[in-house]
Amino acid sequence: MKRLAVFCLACAFVVLTGGALIELGPAAIDLRGQVAAQLAASGVSHPVTAVLLNFRGYDTLLEVAVLLIALLAILAVTDKPPAAPVPAHPLLQAVARGATPAMILVAVYLLWAGAHRPGGAFQAGAVLAAAAVLLHLVGLLPGWGAPGLRLRLGLTAGFALFLALAAALLSQGALLQYPPAAAGTLILVIEAGLTVSLGLILAGLFLFLSRDEGGET
């Protein structure tokens, strides 16, 4: 009896939500026109990249900071040294070795394509991180212990670069307001830094955590 009541309530909820979705009025704020009108001044021709890196660059800056803080939290709770890598089957290792250059190439392409078509720093960084995770899983790349100076610099470089550019551009009047002539170059520089750092951060989420005794299988 109770189950039937829950089922009826759930069905009613689904029907009501579906009805509300179908009868959805036009959005109260339509920003598409504004974005399209300002696209020429943004330095890139892909509206999503223009919004993420130019019109709402502040949001992206804080997103990167959030990822960095998540990694710092992981570093704070793991203290065991990394387990020795267990080599996988040679065939798997050969496949991973063969795939890695292609994945790096795809990451660079995504970074470059971000200016005028779907792509960008987050996707490129995720592909880089996936390459590192793949190498780690076949036993070619050991898990990371306490990060050395170079790794620390790599992890923070993207955020630091973004922050430094934001500070340098404060004279323009608003945070992250690029001069239109240099906007394209600035966005590419920021995205390149973000790609490297996000790749390391996302890979670090995996590689710093793989310190379990017994190693990988």
Place this chain on the structure above:
Amino acid sequence: MMVLVFDGLLACALLWSAWRALATPRLDRAIVFFIAFGLLMSLAWARLSAPDIALAEAAIGAGLTGALLLDAYGAISRRKGGK
């Protein structure tokens, strides 16, 4: 017509894989269903003409999160097996 059939199948597969990921008693199968759900979701984003989100979903949602979940599952089962 074909497009409509494909979209309908995609929506059903999404719901089904989401339900299986939540309801499967075995953790490893639930993780595999979660990864499949992520891939179907990125297809759905691509069909909704949002290729940016589709790329991010495929790379982060299905790829990295799936790998992290599988790694966590491996660690849990090793710890159980060791004791």
